[in-house]
Amino acid sequence: MLKGRIHSIETMAAVDGPGLRFAVFFQGCPQRCIYCHNPDTWNVLGGEEMTAEEIVKKAVRYKSYFGETGGVTVTGGEPFMQSEFLIELLKKCKEENIHTAVDTCGFYLDDKVKEALSYTDLVMLDIKHTNKESFEKITKQDISRPLAFLDYMKETQKPIWIRQVIVPTLTDSEEQILDLLKLIEGANVKKIELLPYHTLGSSKWEELGLTYELPDISPPTEEIMAKLREIVKNNFKH
Ligand code: SF4
Incomplete structure (x- = not known):
């Protein structure tokens, strides 16, 4: 039976989509974001193996919440790095009539990903930066892939939330938000979430023997966050 590599499960997550969520953290990521707070998920061979059935069985227990x-x-x-397993997991959730959301950086787009998307009610997309050079500096990858993913979102009109981490000096300008x-x-954007950068993940880098590349950057002030959220409020047309 197909197994997925799972980092962890959070049973009552309040910040990973609408309402209360059963959050499943997949192993594996093709990007290497300089402020990643989950570098321990990067290795697709890490974590523990689980079947979709095992996970959904657990999730069903929380259905009433x-x-x-x-x-x-x-x-x-x-998540789309394990797209075949993701298809199985999402399919089983839908069989149980459970709302499904996938939080992604939009790196992958092939037939398997498209199939997984057909069982996804909401996509939460975080394109780290709009500018090619800055995107590369943050993720160590090329922006063309997430742009292709976004185009597919526009084409299919899949409901999406846009998430953007606000990192001082990188993504905290008015220009970047605009x-x-x-x-x-042109995309079917239901919500835009601006998330303040935090340094909580930096200790994980040390534990993994990695050098944290943003040691001197402090989280954005409340004032900056409020200003940027105001820009979204005034300019985001539903
Ligand atoms: S997309 Fe970036 S922030 Fe998200 S898990 Fe991968 S490396 Fe970390």
């Missing part, structure tokens, strides 16, 4: 809006969120890492709004024009 999901209410109208909650459900299962698959995050990571990058560029982001422009980039997502």
Whole structure:
């Protein structure tokens, strides 16, 4: 039976999508974001093996907490890196009538990913930066892949949430937020979440013997966050 490599499960997550979520963290990510707070998910061979059945069986126990809006969120890492397993997991969730969300960096787009998306009710997409050079600096990857993924979102009109981590000196300018709004024009965007960068993951880097590349950057101030959220509020057209 097909097994997935799972980093961890959080049974009552409040910040990983609408309502209360059963969050499944997949192992494996093709990006190497300089502020990643889950570098321990990077290795696709890490974590523990689980079947989709095992995971969904656990999730079903929390169904009564999901209410109208909650459900299962698959995050990571990058869930589409294990797209075949993801298909199985999402399919089983839908059989149980559970709302499904996938939190992604938009790196992959092939037939398997498209099939997984057909069982996904909500995509939470985090394109780390709108500018090619800055994107590369942050992720060590090329921006063309997430742009292709975003195009597919526009084409299919899949409901999406856009998430953007606000990192001082990298993504905290008014211009960046306006560029982001422009980039997502035409997509079926239900919500834009600006998430303040935090340094909580930096100790994991040390534990893994990695050098944290943003040691001197402090989280954005409340004032900056409020200003950027105001820009979204004033310029985001549903
Ligand atoms: S895409 Fe997410 S999990 Fe992957 S390196 Fe970037 S922040 Fe970390």
